[in-house]
Amino acid sequence: MSHSESNIAIKVKNLVKRYNHILAVNDISFEVEEGTIFGFLGPNGAGKTTTISILCTLLSATSGNAYIAGYDCTKYPSEVRKSIGIVFQDSTLDKDLTAYENLVFHAYLYNVPKSEIKNRVESVLHFVNLYERKDELVKKYSGGMKRKLEVARGLIHKPQVLFLDEPTLGLDPQSRANLWDFITKLPKEHNVTIFMTTHYMDEAEVCDKIAIIDNGKIIASGSPEELKKIVGGDVVSITTKDNLYARKHIENLLKLEVLEKNNELYMTCNQGETCIPDLIRSLGDKVLSVKIQRPTLNDVFLKLTGKTIREDYAPESNSTKESIRAYRRKH
Amino acid sequence: MELNAVYVIVAREFKKFVREKSRLFSALARPLLWLFIVGAGISRLVPVESGVPYTQFIFPGILGMTILFSSIFSSISIIWDKEFGFMKEILVAPVSRFSIVVGKALSGTIVSTIQAVIILALFPFLGLKLNVIQISEAIIICIALSFCISALGIVIATFYESYESFSVIMNFIIMPMFFLSGAMYPVRMLPPVLQFVSKLNPLTYGIDAIKHVILPSIGGRMSYDFSFHTSLIVIITTSVIFVFFGAKAFERKD
Numbered sequence A: 001m002s003h004s005e006s007n008i009a010i011k012v013k014n015l016v017k018r019y020n021h022i023l024a025v026n027d028i029s030f031e032v033e034e035g036t037i038f039g040f041l042g043p044n045g046a047g048k049t050t051t052i053s054i055l056c057t058l059l060s061a062t063s064g065n066a067y068i069a070g071y072d073c074t075k076y077p078s079e080v081r082k083s084i085g086i087v088f089q090d091s092t093l094d095k096d097l098t099a100y101e102n103l104v105f106h107a108y109l110y111n112v113p114k115s116e117i118k119n120r121v122e123s124v125l126h127f128v129n130l131y132e133r134k135d136e137l138v139k140k141y142s143g144g145m146k147r148k149l150e151v152a153r154g155l156i157h158k159p160q161v162l163f164l165d166e167p168t169l170g171l172d173p174q175s176r177a178n179l180w181d182f183i184t185k186l187p188k189e190h191n192v193t194i195f196m197t198t199h200y201m202d203e204a205e206v207c208d209k210i211a212i213i214d215n216g217k218i219i220a221s222g223s224p225e226e227l228k229k230i231v232g233g234d235v236v237s238i239t240t241k242d243n244l245y246a247r248k249h250i251e252n253l254l255k256l257e258v259l260e261k262n263n264e265l266y267m268t269c270n271q272g273e274t275c276i277p278d279l280i281r282s283l284g285d286k287v288l289s290v291k292i293q294r295p296t297l298n299d300v301f302l303k304l305t306g307k308t309i310r311e312d313y314a315p316e317s318n319s320t321k322e323s324i325r326a327y328r329r330k331h
Numbered sequence B: 001m002e003l004n005a006v007y008v009i010v011a012r013e014f015k016k017f018v019r020e021k022s023r024l025f026s027a028l029a030r031p032l033l034w035l036f037i038v039g040a041g042i043s044r045l046v047p048v049e050s051g052v053p054y055t056q057f058i059f060p061g062i063l064g065m066t067i068l069f070s071s072i073f074s075s076i077s078i079i080w081d082k083e084f085g086f087m088k089e090i091l092v093a094p095v096s097r098f099s100i101v102v103g104k105a106l107s108g109t110i111v112s113t114i115q116a117v118i119i120l121a122l123f124p125f126l127g128l129k130l131n132v133i134q135i136s137e138a139i140i141i142c143i144a145l146s147f148c149i150s151a152l153g154i155v156i157a158t159f160y161e162s163y164e165s166f167s168v169i170m171n172f173i174i175m176p177m178f179f180l181s182g183a184m185y186p187v188r189m190l191p192p193v194l195q196f197v198s199k200l201n202p203l204t205y206g207i208d209a210i211k212h213v214i215l216p217s218i219g220g221r222m223s224y225d226f227s228f229h230t231s232l233i234v235i236i237t238t239s240v241i242f243v244f245f246g247a248k249a250f251e252r253k254d
């Protein structure tokens, strides 16, 4: 697919940000198409927030260029500010005001026509299901409600680009799911391009395109599917009545490398679905069980950097851990 | 300048001010203590000068004190906003830094002027007789002085990132500004170094201007330090300078 410049919502070229001797952003370039969800993935300190701060004109770059909706972030900050909405990593609500007052404040700041303020504020409140509680002080809100209110606020002035810096940080799994539910609706319903950061790999699955950043450098980018191909296929694990026989058979006939662990045989196949019938055909009734594991974005990160994205972040299940170990041994 | 933004910044401050009534009462306690306790005590030592007792002499100074504290407190809420993140919501909006500073300065002006007017209303208890013109003029000077000190507060706030610096600001800026403002004693009576410092303090001129308006008969040792016009010009020019520097400081990015 080829796209003309006018379809590019965000463009970053050779961006560098240096804090004294720390290179927070080290020569990154990328483009984000209009109406898509772009994910910026990376571990703590990778440079995600720094990049967002430059894009939203709060920080100046050491070198390089950034454009939002065609406007240079350094030369036309006020045009850029008009085009963007942002949910910062740390809350920026006024907790001593009510939700409604926070939203009205925002509408005035962005010069929303007076006749439209009430409508827009109420409609975003309905959108995040906070209308019933609009007159409560924000300090009485739960973490999830605050997060949703911030997303709602970011939409009031109808931005072309919405930045979400770790939108689900500190939320429980259910609130996270809820929030993603409506974030994924945004591009269609509000005609907005989304730039989000996260270090929850599973959340990045909703993105159309992802860039993985580590130590200030983009180390890979593409759609989630493209990125997972880096891992080299699906992990298939089987248990059999006779592992020695099965192993020899698989290696000779299917030309797959096999690893054995805890009486299970692991192999990486390009296409798990077509691999399984082959396996069963060649091994007959010796097969006791078959498991197929799709590579996760975590596996991608592991493959690229040799570490999980959050060393302290436990993978969802043991089987994922197993597959990670399997990859590690294999590559 | 974006008038909507200025309006809403002021409206936010005003809403909070109205909501926290206890803040108003504790803010008024300070000038009342100084006026009726410290002032009453010292007046026993100081003879009446050209018909003006000491409690009347310090009245303009107490008005200045009311404005000083409430304006600076209002403006350094910016530090609070920085610490709790709300400042980013304002900074990322398509609003000029000049508008933000004017909005903040006007917020302080309104809150301060309300408090100053409440204190001013106590004049009959001090045996003062003021006519409507004097009262109106005094209020206008209070507005100008509140704006000036609020703008100064904004400049101060841009130097600090965390509210822990509050006691530093209190002890090294607010208190010296009060004691070197001609509030409790005429600037002329101070040693030369302190006189010099007092003359750099915009509050000094504000208080002197109020003295001109509400104590027209004052003379002798308690007399004015500057002419009325000098005081007004200083207040207005320093206001402009502070707003300018405040806006510059806000534009600064890392």
Ligand SMILES: Nc1ncnc2c1ncn2[C@@H]1O[C@H](COP(=O)(O)OP(=O)(O)OP(=O)(O)O)[C@@H](O)[C@H]1O
Pocket: A019, A022, A023, A024, A042, A043, A044, A045, A046, A047, A048, A049, A050, A051, A089, A199
């Ligand atoms: N104001 C600053 N002064 C000095 N160094 C900074 C500053 N802000 C960020 N850094 C450094 O820049 C690097 C990138 O930080 P950044 O906040 O962009 O990371 P991040 O990817 O957002 O991480 P996280 O997932 O923890 O939010 C870090 O090494 C950080 O210490």
Ligand SMILES: [Mg+2]
Pocket: A048, A049, A050, A089, A165
């Ligand atoms: Mg961050």
